[in-house]
Amino acid sequence: MHTPEFLKNRLVFKQDMYFVILFSGLIVLMLFSSADLMAQGNLMIFPRRLVFEGQKRSQTLNLANTGTDTSRYNISIVQYRMKENGEFEEITQPGPEENFADKYIRFFPRSVVLAPDEAQVVKIQLTKTNQMSPGEYRSHIYFRAVPAERPLGEKEVLKDTTSISIKLIPVFGITVPVIIRVCESTTRVSISDVSFEIVNGTMPIIKMAFNRTGNMSVYGDIAIDHISPQGKVTRVSFIQGMAVYTPNPIRRLKVDLDKSPDINYSSGKLHIIYSSQSDTKPEKLAEADLFLH
Numbered sequence: 001m002h003t004p005e006f007l008k009n010r011l012v013f014k015q016d017m018y019f020v021i022l023f024s025g026l027i028v029l030m031l032f033s034s035a036d037l038m039a040q041g042n043l044m045i046f047p048r049r050l051v052f053e054g055q056k057r058s059q060t061l062n063l064a065n066t067g068t069d070t071s072r073y074n075i076s077i078v079q080y081r082m083k084e085n086g087e088f089e090e091i092t093q094p095g096p097e098e099n100f101a102d103k104y105i106r107f108f109p110r111s112v113v114l115a116p117d118e119a120q121v122v123k124i125q126l127t128k129t130n131q132m133s134p135g136e137y138r139s140h141i142y143f144r145a146v147p148a149e150r151p152l153g154e155k156e157v158l159k160d161t162t163s164i165s166i167k168l169i170p171v172f173g174i175t176v177p178v179i180i181r182v183c184e185s186t187t188r189v190s191i192s193d194v195s196f197e198i199v200n201g202t203m204p205i206i207k208m209a210f211n212r213t214g215n216m217s218v219y220g221d222i223a224i225d226h227i228s229p230q231g232k233v234t235r236v237s238f239i240q241g242m243a244v245y246t247p248n249p250i251r252r253l254k255v256d257l258d259k260s261p262d263i264n265y266s267s268g269k270l271h272i273i274y275s276s277q278s279d280t281k282p283e284k285l286a287e288a289d290l291f292l293h
Contacts, residue, residue, distance in 0.1 A: 042067025043114075043143060045176060048241065049219070052126055053181040061122045061141070061176060065114035072113045072146040075122060077102045077139050078175060082245045084252055097247035101137035101180050104128050111146075124178060134183035136216045136246050140175040177245075179217065187214030189244065191272055191288035193252075196265065204257040204265050206237075206290070208272065210244050217245040220276045220285050224255065228268040236263060236270070241277070268292055 044064045052059070065071050079100055080088040094100055107124045114120060124141070193209040212218055224237040236258040244251040257265075270290045275282035 042069075042071060043073065043145070043174060045143070045174060047176075049177045049179070050124060051179045051181065056126075057129075058123065058125045061124065062119065063112060063114065063122065063143075064119040065116055068116050070113065070115045072111065073143045074111045074146055075107065075109070076142050076144070077105075078142045080140050080175070082243070082248055082251070084248065084250060086242075086251055086253065095247065099135055099137040101139040101178050104132060104137060104180055105139070105178055107141065126180065129180075129182075132180070132182050134215075137180040137182075138177055138217070138245065140177050142173060142175045144173045177243075181216060183215070185214060185216040187212060187216040187218055189213075189218050189274065189286045191274065191286045194270075194272070194288055194290045196270065196290055196292060198265070202259060204236075204259055204263075205254055206257060206270060206272075207252070207254050208288070210242075210251045210253065210274065210286070212244040212246075212249055212251070215246070217243060218276075218285060219243040220274050221282070222253075222255070223273045223275070224257065225271045225273075226257075226263050226265070226268055227271055228264065234258070234263055242274070265292055 042065055044066055046062045050059050050061070063073075079091050079094075079102070081091045081095070081098070082088055104126055105124055106127050107122055109122065112120050112122070122141075190211045191208055192211055193207070195207045196204070197207075198204055206224065210218075220242065222237070222239040222242055223235065226234045226236045228234075237255050239255065242251075242253070257263075257270075269292055272288045272290070273284060274286040275284050
């Protein structure tokens with residue numbers, strides 16, 4: 001079964017969009033924004049992260065193939081550690097104050113084959129929760145594209161036997177963090193080390209550090225406004241989904257700002273707000289001001 005015709009058009013990641021999920025013979029139409037979506041190659045996944053807390057014991061990831069060819073994806077679990085600059089490194093053993101979630105989750109199916117415009121769900125369930133100590137546990141579900149195999153009997157045509165050719169086949173992968181939280185959060189976050197500069201004479205950027213304390217990771221959106229001496233407020237940057245994962249106490253960030261000539265970065269101030277994502281009223285996690293002169 002295929003989704004409606006509109007999914008055949010390229011979905012624009014920066015706009016609100018519709019996504020059709022086919023499951024158990026039912027079609028459920030959902031509206032969500034780019035903050036909820038993750039895409040790599042022709043695979044689109046919603047939501048972009050899973051958090052288990054309270055009484056929640058089961059969740060689903062919705063997959064869709066927006067390409068023109070049938071694709072196969074193997075699903076596994078990997079462990080990542082976040083660096084101070086936000087990059088990830090793969091690890092196999094947890095460090096101090098790190099807890100992996102893989103022993104406490106199960107998921108199915110373990111692989112999916114999606115025809116063009118086809119969608120499917122992957123179900124994730126908690127298990128052995130009675131064995132968990134208080135704290136936060138995190139692992140990442142990894143969707144790895146499997147390159148298409150050459151049909152049996154099909155031979156590769158060699159155009160020039162005197163030369164050496166190399167064919168690179170890109171393999172796409174995408175990960176989704178799965179977080180389990182046991183006990184109440186004591187986490188706090190603050191913003192420090194804020195500085196401003198013009199790079200190469202044209203690009204305004206702002207640097208800052210997010211300081212995390214407590215037992216949980218933090219995740220939210222960053223809004224940066226320029227406020228002129230006359231009080232005019234102009235949104236100069238907005239970042240969706242910035243995380244500081246445990247056990248990291250700090251994450252450093254560099255953000256490009258709007259370089260419109262109508263914004264005078266030599267006066268006024270930059271106001272930074274870090275807020276949790278919410279469908280109703282986002283909670284302000286931290287804020288800071290940088291006065292320009």
